[in-house]
Amino acid sequence: xxxxxxxxxxxxxxxxxxxxxxxxxxxxxxxxxxxxxxxxxxxxxxxxxxxxxxxxxxxxxxxxxxxxxxxxxxxxxxxxxxxxxxxxxxxxxxxxxxxxxxxxxxxxxxxxxxxxxxxxxxxxxxxxxxxxxxxxxxxxxxxxxxxxxxxxxxxxxxxxxxxxxxxxxxxxxxxxxxxxxxxxxxxxxxxxxxxxxxxxxxxxxxxxxxxxxxxxxxxxxxxxxxxxxxxxxxxxxxxxxxxxxxxxxxxxxxxxxxxxxxxxxxxxxxxxxxxxxxxxxxxxxxxxxxxxxxx
Amino acid sequence: xxxxxxxxxxxxxxxxxxxxxxxxxxxxxxxxxxxxxxxxxxxxxxxxxxxxxxxxxxxxxxxxxxxxxxxxxxxxxxxxxxxxxxxxxxxxxxxxxxxxxxxxxxxxxxxxxxxxxxxxxxxxxxxxxxxxxxxxxxxxxxxxxxxxxxxxxxxxxxxxxxxxxxxxxxxxxxxxxxxxxxxxxxxxxxxxxxxxxxxxxxxxxxxxxxxxxxxxxxxxxxxxxxxxxxxxxxxxxxxxxxxxxxxxxxxxxxxxxxxxxxxxxxxx
Ligand SMILES: Nc1ncnc2c1ncn2[C@@H]1O[C@H](COP(=O)(O)OP(=O)(O)O)[C@@H](O)[C@H]1O
Ligand SMILES: [Mg+2]
Numbered sequence: 001x002x003x004x005x006x007x008x009x010x011x012x013x014x015x016x017x018x019x020x021x022x023x024x025x026x027x028x029x030x031x032x033x034x035x036x037x038x039x040x041x042x043x044x045x046x047x048x049x050x051x052x053x054x055x056x057x058x059x060x061x062x063x064x065x066x067x068x069x070x071x072x073x074x075x076x077x078x079x080x081x082x083x084x085x086x087x088x089x090x091x092x093x094x095x096x097x098x099x100x101x102x103x104x105x106x107x108x109x110x111x112x113x114x115x116x117x118x119x120x121x122x123x124x125x126x127x128x129x130x131x132x133x134x135x136x137x138x139x140x141x142x143x144x145x146x147x148x149x150x151x152x153x154x155x156x157x158x159x160x161x162x163x164x165x166x167x168x169x170x171x172x173x174x175x176x177x178x179x180x181x182x183x184x185x186x187x188x189x190x191x192x193x194x195x196x197x198x199x200x201x202x203x204x205x206x207x208x209x210x211x212x213x214x215x216x217x218x219x220x221x222x223x224x225x226x227x228x229x230x231x232x233x234x235x236x237x238x239x240x241x242x243x244x245x246x247x248x249x250x251x252x253x254x255x256x257x258x259x260x261x262x263x264x265x266x267x268x269x270x271x272x273x274x275x276x277x278x279x280x281x282x283x284x285x286x287x288x289x290x291x292x293x294x295x
Numbered sequence: 296x297x298x299x300x301x302x303x304x305x306x307x308x309x310x311x312x313x314x315x316x317x318x319x320x321x322x323x324x325x326x327x328x329x330x331x332x333x334x335x336x337x338x339x340x341x342x343x344x345x346x347x348x349x350x351x352x353x354x355x356x357x358x359x360x361x362x363x364x365x366x367x368x369x370x371x372x373x374x375x376x377x378x379x380x381x382x383x384x385x386x387x388x389x390x391x392x393x394x395x396x397x398x399x400x401x402x403x404x405x406x407x408x409x410x411x412x413x414x415x416x417x418x419x420x421x422x423x424x425x426x427x428x429x430x431x432x433x434x435x436x437x438x439x440x441x442x443x444x445x446x447x448x449x450x451x452x453x454x455x456x457x458x459x460x461x462x463x464x465x466x467x468x469x470x471x472x473x474x475x476x477x478x479x480x481x482x483x484x485x486x487x488x489x490x491x492x493x494x495x496x497x498x499x500x501x502x503x504x505x506x507x508x509x510x511x512x513x514x515x516x517x518x519x520x521x522x523x524x525x526x527x528x529x530x531x532x533x534x535x536x537x538x539x540x541x542x543x544x545x546x547x548x549x550x551x552x553x554x555x556x557x558x559x560x561x562x563x
Contacts (some may be wrong), residue, residue: 195381198351201368202375203395203447213394217385 073264081264082271100253104272107238107249110166114173115234121174122181122230123223127215129182130189143182151176151237155244165245169238176237181226188222189215220291228284235277298327298362299348299451299485305356306343316511317343319356323504323514327450330477330486332496334548335506335515341489342378342455348487349375349453361451371399374444378455378489380436382428382443389415389424392443399447414442417472433460441469445476454488458495467528470499474525493544497537498526505547516547 058075065074073081089101129136129143151172158168196218200210242251250269257265304321307314318340325331333341346352347359350369359366361373369375382391392411400407415421418438428436437460444452452473458466477484490496496503503518522536531537 195377195379196383198377199381199383199395201351202349202377202381203398203443204369204371205394205398209394209398213386214383217383 071263073267078264078267081262082268085265085268095247096256098248100250100269100272103248103250103253104276107242107251108276110169110242110249111173111231111234111238114170115177115231117170118174118177118230118234119181119227122178122226123185126182126185126223126226127189127211127219128186130186130219131215136186136190140186143179147179147183151233152240152244155241165247169241169245169249172241173234173238176234177230180229180233181223184222184226184229185219188219192218221288224284224288224291228281228288231280231284232277235273235280239273297324298329299323299325299487300360301325301344301348301357302360303357304344304347304354304359306340306347306352307355317509318506318512320513321357323517325485325487327485328477328482329501330499331488332500332503333487333489333506334491334493334496334503334544335512336508336548337491339506339509340512341506345375345453345455345487345489348451349373351375371447372449373451373453374447374449376437376440376444376452376454376457378459380428380433380440382436382439384428387425387427388420388431388439391428391439392446395443396446410446410448414446417445417476418442418469434462434465437461438465438469449484451485451487454486456489456491459491466495470495474499493541493548494532496520496544497522497540498528498531503544505544518544518547 062074065072085100089099089104091097091099092102125139129139154172154175155168158171159165162168162171192215196214199205200214205213238249239251239254242249243255246252246255250273254266254269257263257269301321301323305316305319307316309315321344323331333344335341343352347354348361348366350366350373353367383394386394389411392414393407396407396410397404400410402410412421412424415424418441420435420438420442423431423435428439431439437457441454441457444454458469461469473486477486486499488499497520500520503520505515505518506512507515518540520540522531522534522540
């Protein structure tokens with residue numbers, strides 16, 4: 001359903017720009033060439049600025065490493081270790097010695113599984129709470145009560161229920177993924193303008209038509225924002241969760257490296273975790289931009 | 296009993312300061328095929344009355360009866376053109392109309408698409424059918440809303456300031472389209488429209504309902520327009536009957552709005 005909505009909006013944009021291109025031909029081409037060069041210049045600028053920030057950051061890092069007499073490894077040593085890790089990411093020498101790629105794969109799989117399950121629950125439930133003041137009165141207090149609880153507190157409950165650490169980790173990601181999506185979705189649904197509701201009422205839309213042609217398209221940008229926030233927190237939580245559950249995953253890798261006193265590996269893992277976080281966020285930001293419409 | 300009967304209609308809204316009575320004591324009998332205009336100052340309750348006929352609002356007093364049935368909600372027998380277009384911004388022009396047709400009409404998909412295309416052509420928007428409402432001007436949006444209401448082929452057309460956002464030329468041709476449609480259907484479609492425009496009301500209507508100012512607005516007068524049809528827009532304005540009616544309506548609508556009434560004194 002989400003795919004089809006995205007697709008229509010996409011084609012709209014394409015059709016529009018295509019007809020513009022036809023009408024104005026050369027003018028547009030010149031304009032777009034100019035726009036492209038401006039765009040590249042802007043991108044280059046922002047990369048330069050990011051590099052300045054990175055240099056300052058590495059400077060402080062080196063300084064800190066220097067003052068701790070290298071018990072905190074500096075950037076060069078760390079990057080060397082990171083390079084080694086990345087050059088052979090998929091080795092598997094038994095349960096306690098796996099390549100970073102395999103560990104990352106486990107974590108991402110857990111996050112995506114828990115996140116998907118959580119979203120599958122949170123989106124319909126959010127729609128329900130947003131659409132009905134009765135459901136809102138009944139369930140919203142529980143949501144507000146449970147939302148600030150650290151997801152890690154759910155770990156023992158997951159263990160008791162599922163009797164399996166892997167499942168318990170998925171469970172805490174599931175719980176984590178609920179709140180932002182649920183709250184954003186219900187907010188979206190509850191703010192559907194009266195005008196849109198009037199259309200559905202005046203032309204006798206069925207429940208299904210109302211859901212798919214009014215509620216869902218209107219709420220979609222809110223849902224995507226919720227999903228983006230949810231997956232960010234889920235990715236935060238998975239690292240801590242795997243430290244608790246042990247066995248596999250990037251969190252376990254951090255903990256294991258710390259026990260092996262390899263801070264280079266710990267810091268390398270932190271860098272990788274950050275990158276994956278950026279990718280998740282970027283992915284949903286991209287969808288967010290795609291589904292937003294002009295009123 | 297007449298086709299559309301409004302009896303002792305009262306509509307009030309609950310507000311934080313208590314009950315706000317928008318309109319009361321509204322009595323109006325409309326024949327099948329009549330064109331009625333409701334005219335009055337902004338905020339006097341025109342939209343409120345229309346929403347009661349459309350079934351979008353439940354009367355707090357009195358009743359609205361259409362074809363011997365008490366109106367309890369919206370229905371396919373009435374097509375509404377809302378004051379603020381009310382298009383769905385994520386659907387193309389074509390799809391906005393199609394969703395309404397698909398929801399209301401009982402025919403094959405191909406026939407439904409045919410209906411949509413026919414109505415798009417009627418309002419001259421066929422070449423814009425793939426655009427989103429956000430890419431249209433106000434007047435174009437209004438025409439989509441009109442096409443959507445026409446497309447479901449209702450017995451009663453309810454139009455809330457349908458030509459308000461249109462330029463004079465488009466407005467003229469849309470008015471003719473409405474009359475054309477009305478004639479094509481053997482003048483059997485009942486049309487209730489709201490307008491601010493006295494000339495428009497006189498050109499289109501059989502009767503004009505003039506409202507008092509709110510709150511608790513009532514009907515001030517119902518003016519019968521006995522001008523023969525078809526009316527020629529250029530010729531009609533020269534007739535003494537037209538001039539008399541226009542002056543009368545102008546008087547009804549403006550007599551409380553002399554400069555003295557507004558507390559302005561003129562010093563020499
Ligand atoms: N939902 C509502 N709640 C409270 N007051 C309303 C509501 N709808 C309309 N009104 C009030 O009723 C009066 C008539 O409104 P309306 O029928 O929209 O006027 P108009 O003649 O301009 O169409 C106005 O004073 C308006 O503020
Ligand atoms: Mg109004």
